[in-house]
Amino acid sequence: MSATTLPLSFTTNPSPARWLRFDPDRTVHVAVGKVEIGQGIVTALAQIAAEELDVTLDAIRILSGDTDAAPDEGSTTSSLSIEVGGTSLRLIAAEVRARMLDRLAQRLNCAPGDITVTDGAFFRGTEPTGQDYWSLAPEVDLARAADGGATPKPVAAYRIVGQSVPRRDLPAKLGAGAFIHDMVRPDLLHARILRQPSRGARLAALDEAAIRRAAGGEIRIVRRGNFVAFLSADETIAQRAGAAAPAHARWENLRALTPAQQEAAWLIGQPADDRVIGDPLPAAAGEVVEARYSRPYIAHASIAPSCALAESRGGHLSVWSHTQGVYPLRNGLAKVLARPVETISVHHAQGAGCYGHNGADDAALDAALIAQEVPDHCIRVQWRREEEFGYEPLGSAMAITLRAVVNAEGLPIDWTAEVWSGSHVQRPAMGGNMLAHEALEVPAPDPRPTDPTEAAGGGGTRNAIPHYEIPARRVLHHLVPGAPVRTSALRGLGAVANVFALEGFMDELAARAGADPVAYRLSLLANRPRAAAVIARAGAMAGWAGRGPGGSGRGLGIGFAQYKNRSAYAAVVAEVEVDQEVRLKRVWCAADAGLVVNPDGARNQLEGGILQAASFALKEQITFDATGVSSVDWASYPILRFTEVPEIACELIEAKEERSLGVGECTLGPTAAAIGNAVAHALGARIRDMPLTRERIAAVLLGG
Amino acid sequence: MSITLHVNGRAALVAADPTTPLLDVLRNTLDLKGSRYGCGLEQCGSCMVLVDGEPVYACSREVGTVAGKRIETVESLADHPLRQAFLDEQAGQCGYCLSGILISAKALLDRTPRPTRAQIVAALDKHLCRCGTQSRIIRAVERAGAHMAEGASR
Numbered sequence: 001m002s003a004t005t006l007p008l009s010f011t012t013n014p015s016p017a018r019w020l021r022f023d024p025d026r027t028v029h030v031a032v033g034k035v036e037i038g039q040g041i042v043t044a045l046a047q048i049a050a051e052e053l054d055v056t057l058d059a060i061r062i063l064s065g066d067t068d069a070a071p072d073e074g075s076t077t078s079s080l081s082i083e084v085g086g087t088s089l090r091l092i093a094a095e096v097r098a099r100m101l102d103r104l105a106q107r108l109n110c111a112p113g114d115i116t117v118t119d120g121a122f123f124r125g126t127e128p129t130g131q132d133y134w135s136l137a138p139e140v141d142l143a144r145a146a147d148g149g150a151t152p153k154p155v156a157a158y159r160i161v162g163q164s165v166p167r168r169d170l171p172a173k174l175g176a177g178a179f180i181h182d183m184v185r186p187d188l189l190h191a192r193i194l195r196q197p198s199r200g201a202r203l204a205a206l207d208e209a210a211i212r213r214a215a216g217g218e219i220r221i222v223r224r225g226n227f228v229a230f231l232s233a234d235e236t237i238a239q240r241a242g243a244a245a246p247a248h249a250r251w252e253n254l255r256a257l258t259p260a261q262q263e264a265a266w267l268i269g270q271p272a273d274d275r276v277i278g279d280p281l282p283a284a285a286g287e288v289v290e291a292r293y294s295r296p297y298i299a300h301a302s303i304a305p306s307c308a309l310a311e312s313r314g315g316h317l318s319v320w321s322h323t324q325g326v327y328p329l330r331n332g333l334a335k336v337l338a339r340p341v342e343t344i345s346v347h348h349a350q351g352a353g354c355y356g357h358n359g360a361d362d363a364a365l366d367a368a369l370i371a372q373e374v375p376d377h378c379i380r381v382q383w384r385r386e387e388e389f390g391y392e393p394l395g396s397a398m399a400i401t402l403r404a405v406v407n408a409e410g411l412p413i414d415w416t417a418e419v420w421s422g423s424h425v426q427r428p429a430m431g432g433n434m435l436a437h438e439a440l441e442v443p444a445p446d447p448r449p450t451d452p453t454e455a456a457g458g459g460g461t462r463n464a465i466p467h468y469e470i471p472a473r474r475v476l477h478h479l480v481p482g483a484p485v486r487t488s489a490l491r492g493l494g495a496v497a498n499v500f501a502l503e504g505f506m507d508e509l510a511a512r513a514g515a516d517p518v519a520y521r522l523s524l525l526a527n528r529p530r531a532a533a534v535i536a537r538a539g540a541m542a543g544w545a546g547r548g549p550g551g552s553g554r555g556l557g558i559g560f561a562q563y564k565n566r567s568a569y570a571a572v573v574a575e576v577e578v579d580q581e582v583r584l585k586r587v588w589c590a591a592d593a594g595l596v597v598n599p600d601g602a603r604n605q606l607e608g609g610i611l612q613a614a615s616f617a618l619k620e621q622i623t624f625d626a627t628g629v630s631s632v633d634w635a636s637y638p639i640l641r642f643t644e645v646p647e648i649a650c651e652l653i654e655a656k657e658e659r660s661l662g663v664g665e666c667t668l669g670p671t672a673a674a675i676g677n678a679v680a681h682a683l684g685a686r687i688r689d690m691p692l693t694r695e696r697i698a699a700v701l702l703g704g
Numbered sequence: 705m706s707i708t709l710h711v712n713g714r715a716a717l718v719a720a721d722p723t724t725p726l727l728d729v730l731r732n733t734l735d736l737k738g739s740r741y742g743c744g745l746e747q748c749g750s751c752m753v754l755v756d757g758e759p760v761y762a763c764s765r766e767v768g769t770v771a772g773k774r775i776e777t778v779e780s781l782a783d784h785p786l787r788q789a790f791l792d793e794q795a796g797q798c799g800y801c802l803s804g805i806l807i808s809a810k811a812l813l814d815r816t817p818r819p820t821r822a823q824i825v826a827a828l829d830k831h832l833c834r835c836g837t838q839s840r841i842i843r844a845v846e847r848a849g850a851h852m853a854e855g856a857s858r
Contacts, residue, residue, distance in 0.1 A: 038798030038835050166794060173799025174787050174806065176738035176779055184735075216721070236721075236728045239744075303742050303750060303800045303834045353798035353835045385743040600794055604840070608797050611836025634747035634832060642828040645838040 006148045009033065009088035013071035014145035016099075019092045020049075022137040026120070027061045028053065033073025034085035035065035036169055037324065038353035039664050040601040041081045043168045047597050048086050051160040052093035052152055053133070054117035062168070065326045065348025075325030075427070077356075077489060078457060079567055079662025082597060086660060094150040096142060103140050104131055155595060155656050162656060164600035169350070180322050180349035181307045185378035189220075190235040192242025193366050193381065194228040195391055196439040197628055198255040199446070202226060207248040214244030222373045227439035229370050231379070242384055257624035261484040264294035264397040264689075267420040270480045277454060278465055278474035284414035286405040291508060293402070293501035295690040297622040298395040299637060300490055304352035305383040306359030306392070310367035312375040317344045319371075321364040322351025325427075329361050332428035333368050336437045336444070344368075355612070357427055357488040359383055359392040362435040369436055386632040391435060394622055394629075395490030396422035396483060398460060398497040402505045410513025411524065417464040417502065418476040422483030423449035424459030424493040432488060449481040452493070457564035463495035463669055466502050467531055467562050468524035485622075485629065491609070492668040495563060496616060499669025500676055500690060503559040507677045508686065517558055517677065518544055530592050533653055534571040535560050537590035541649060542573035551684025553578055557677025559670035568593040568666035569653075572610065574646075574674035578682040581694045584614055584646040584675060589667055591650065594658035602663045606650045609667035615640035617672040619691050707771045711736065712780040722768025726760075727751045729767045730777060738778035738803045742832075749831035752804035753777050759808045759830075776810075778803035785855075786810060789848035790841075797835035805831045809845045818853045821846065 013019065013033075021029040030049045036042045046060040063070055073085055101112040104122055108115075108129065116123045121132040172178035196203070203226045211230065212219060217237035222229045228249075230241035260266055309320040317339070323329045326346040334341040346364070354360055367381040383391075398421040405414035426432030426447055437444035451459030458464070464475040510520035518539045525532040538558065539545075547556045555578065560571040569592040577583045587610050596602045619638050623631045631637040672690065680686040685700045709716050711734060718733050725744075730736045730753070742750030744763045751763040754776040781787055786806055789795075796802055805828060812819055812827040819827070824845045833841065 040797070166791060167796065170791060170794065170796045170799060173796055173802055174778070174790055175782065175803070176736060178799065179740070181740065182731075182737035235732050236724050239728075301834055303748060303798070303832060304740065305742075351798075352800035355834070382741070385745060604794060604797060604837070607839060608836035611838060612834070615836075633745055634743060635745075639832060639834065640836075640838075642825045642831065642833075642838050642842070645825070645842070648839050 007084045007087045009071065009073040009085050010091050010148060015143050016092050016096050016146055017142040018071045019089065020096050020142065022134045024134070026134055027059050028055055029061050029063065031063045031066070031070035032085060032089060033065060033071045033327070034076045034081040035324065035348045036350055037076055039605055040167050040598065041076070043165060044082060044597040044601060045086060045089055046168065047160050047165060048090050049093050051158055052090050053097055053120065055120040055133070057160055057165060059120060067326050067330050067346045072327040075328055077324055079563065079664040079666070081662065082660045083662050086597065090152050091148055091150065092146060094152040095146040098150040099140050099142070100133060100136055103136060104129065161597050162599070164598055167601065178350060179304065180309070180320055180351050181304060181382065183309055183320060183349060185309065185311065187377040189231045189233055189374065189377045189379055190238040191229045191231050191367070191370050191379050191381045192238045192384065193387070194242070194245040194249055195387055196226045197251055199438045201254050202252045203228070203249060204252045205250040210248045211241050211245050215241035222370050224369060224373070225439055225441040225443070227369060227436050229366065231370070231374065256626040257484050257628055259624055262297060262622060262624040264296055264399040267397060267422070267480045267483070268399050270482055272420065272478035272480045275477050276474060277461055277477060279472040281474070283403070283416055284405045284472055286407065286413065288403055288405055289509060289512065290401065290403045291505055291688060293400045293497070293504060293688040295398050295497035295500065297397045297485065298490065298616055298620045299389060299622055300355045300358040300392055301637060301639060302352045302354055302358055302388065305385055305388045306363035307351060307382045308363040308367040309378055309380050310364070310371035311378040312371040315343060317368060317371060319344065319346045319364050319368055320349045321346060321360055322349060322354065323360045323364060324354065324357065328427065328429045329364055332361065332434055333365060336365060336434060337368060337372065355491040357393050357425070359388055361428060362391070365434040365436045389632040389637060390629045393426060393486045393488035396424055396460070396487040398494060400497060400501040402501055404505070404509060406509065410509065410515065412470050412509060414472040415466055415470045416474050416476060417498065419460050419464055419494065419498070420478045420480060421460030421494060422480050422487040423451055424487065424489055425452050426486060426488040432486070449479065449483070451479055457566070458494065460494040462493045462498060462564060463561050464498040465565060467528065467565055468521070469527060470524065484624070491612065492665045495561065495665065495669045496613065496672055497690070499559060499561045500617070500672040503670070503673030504676045504680070504686065504688060507557070507680065521560065530569050531560065531562060534569045534590040534592050537651060537653060538571035538573045538588050541588040541590060541651065542575070544573065550681045553682055555678035555680070555682025557674045557679070557681050559673025559677060561666070561669045563666040568661040568663050570606070570666040570670045572667060572670040572674040574671065574678040576675065576678040576682055578679055578697060581697060582618055582679055582692055584618065584644065586647045587671065589650040590653060591663065591666060592653040592655050593661045593663045595656045595660045596652055597660060599652055602652060603650045605663045606667050607648050609665060610648055610671045611640055611645060613668040613671035614646070614675060617675045617690055617692060621691055707767055709770065709775060710773065711775045712777060720767050722766060724767045725763055726753070726765045726767045726770055727762035730762060736777050736779050740800060740803055749804040749808065750801055752807040754807055754811055757811065757814060759811045778806050781806055781810060784810060785851045786813070786845070786848040789844040789851060793840045793844040793847060795837060795840035795844040797837050801831055801833045805841060809848070812845070813849055813852060817856065818849050819845065
């Protein structure tokens with residue numbers, strides 16, 4: 001592999017000693033920077049390491065996410081943990097294996113190629129050498145930087161990668177103690193926070209006596225500017241204080257929200273950073289077809305509230321967090337707390353699924369701030385449910401106008417997606433603020449909303465350019481920096497709304513051309529065989545050929561995307577029944593993710609993406625009122641329930657000679673689109689705004 | 705005040721204000737961390753435990769109301785066929801919702817040894833899973849039911 005194509009995790013951490021160590025109990029200690037957020041990454045990385053070293057899977061012990069003891073792999077985002085983290089670990093393990101074999105070959109006066117490895121032991125031909133990784137390790141320098149020159153095993157020799165091995169994290173999760181919420185440390189104090197309702201708000205009065213009465217026991221109150229925390233060794237007391245506090249606080253300089261701002265349409269006409277991506281204007285001349293689609297603000301809506309632990313002892317600050325990136329969090333904490341990064345350690349501990357940038361980092365800053373004020377205690381912050389919904393960064397609303405110039409055959413020859421959106425990434429390292437920083441005596445400067453670059457897959461523009469063969473394609477991107485709420489990365493970023501829109505529009509164009517939606521798509525993918533293959537396969541799985549006429553109340557719809565136009569391919573077909581509301585009956589999915597490390601784990605991710613996108617498409621919308629986000633519980637922010645879950649069938653297309661592609665986000669856009677198209681087929685009329693609610697169906701039926 | 709709780713077959717005398725949520729007593733006094741806090745609003749099911757065999761939300765049930773009653777938490781299911789069935793089906797992603805779901809599934813199987821899919825779905829509908837693992841969870845409960853029926857008929 002040439003230096004220019006070496007993955008980032010490798011080039012940032014080229015010393016194998018940073019990743020691998022052979023421990024005396026005949027295990028291999030593997031340290032990685034990508035973390036478990038429910039996606040099963042730790043299991044897949046263990047498979048990669050065991051495969052490349054030729055040790056048993058059980059011999060691999062993984063430590064993930066630790067600024068003291070694991071490599072810096074940035075954040076666990078963008079479905080890159082297998083593509084970047086896995087590829088890096090494979091190269092490192094190949095290097096370690098090569099160095100070991102070189103050393104042994106020197107000793108035995110043979111060629112490294114004469115030596116084979118079985119379960120970590122070295123053989124010369126079939127003869128045991130009496131040596132293994134553990135006996136040889138003291139003689140081999142693993143600290144020296146690797147250059148990526150070692151050749152990994154050929155795929156044909158794989159015996160662990162490509163197998164569906166059970167997840168390592170699941171047994172603990174069926175019992176007690178698997179989560180950060182369950183950690184107990186000496187001198188523990190529970191903390192709850194009074195949140196600043198909006199940036200710039202000033203706490204004019206706080207009735208501490210009333211809060212102490214409500215707490216029903218001794219509490220300590222820690223205040224830093226407009227940041228207030230309530231501490232108790234008894235969690236029930238701390239929780240009561242936190243729950244009572246908002247009613248006993250008077251704020252000034254509040255920024256009210258209005259229900260009009262909760263709609264995507266509000267973004268249109270706001271001041272924006274405008275740019276054109278793709279083929280330049282003007283568009284080709286010809287007949288123009290146009291439609292506008294939208295998605296509202298949505299929540300990560302983790303099942304667990306955000307949680308963090310922090311303790312300051314002897315001048316060192318230790319933080320435990322379910323963050324997606326321990327190193328970026330450490331940098332963020334160092335900046336806010338104005339102390340050197342060396343005085344901070346951040347350790348990853350598992351939380352509930354986050355699906356992107358939720359309150360994890362914010363809770364870590366909360367805990368760190370309190371720990372600085374109250375040293376020699378372990379401060380455990382847990383957010384309240386209303387706090388999680390009310391203050392986590394949201395997935396931005398998006399309005400998308402699509403314009404196609406069509407030729408005589410009804411095929412698009414020029415495609416423009418005009419996208420209005422807030423930012424899709426405002427992590428602390430990328431222009432955003434951690435929440436409590438805005439409440440301090442010297443508050444954080446206003447955030448500077450940006451979006452991921454196109455090279456990183458874009459944010460609001462993600463998947464706005466269709467994968468189809470259309471002569472000219474472009475995006476007019478309006479990034480609205482003044483979105484009324486804090487927005488940041490939520491699974492799929494802009495791809496969910498963009499694919500919902502573009503695949504809905506493809507169906508509209510197909511109908512206009514009198515073509516079948518699948519055949520129409522395939523006609524635009526003549527030179528894109530992997531895309532065509534997943535569409536054809538999903539269609540076959542669903543019995544697409546027997547799809548009846550529209551308007552019957554039963555619908556079949558398809559959606560397709562290659563995530564980020566460079567990662568995994570997924571086609572999804574949805575079957576719905578619609579009367580007053582949508583009942584999602586069945587979903588079929590075909591995906592091509594190249595070399596799949598753990599097929600069952602990958603299918604689990606595909607299925608999870610399908611159900612989460614079904615929830616987005618059918619149910620989810622954040623609401624605002626004057627006090628801020630007003631959908632602050634599961635009643636006002638309903639998500640998909642067990643009784644609403646469809647039957648699902650997922651197939652992975654065999655492509656193990658192709659490089660691995662991350663699967664965590666690839667089904668979301670196609671699923672939202674498939675449901676939108678199935679509903680349009682069922683109704684004989686189209687709803688272009690997510691979510692596809694009872695009210696919107698009624699409006700279409702009455703309007704139709 | 706002192707309250708006697710019968711948790712997972714053992715009696716425990718705990719000193720607690722009777723209005724304390726049962727969940728806090730289980731987690732922080734008895735160190736049974738398998739029952740999880742999700743919302744405190746009886747809306748997500750992460751905290752579900754059995755009280756005299758019935759699923760209840762431990763987040764909002766005051767400990768004083770369950771004195772002397774039989775309480776079961778996920779810790780009591782270590783050898784239950786449900787556990788193996790969830791492993792066999794790989795029915796989990798982040799896993800935070802699972803302990804509460806295991807409790808409701810256990811209550812269902814106690815009542816209805818071979819539940820239909822519709823019965824499983826109805827029994828679990830009070831639980832939220834944000835990762836979208838529901839299909840696997842339903843299969844796992846079906847599998848546990850089948851396994852137990854097999855064992856019973858032998």
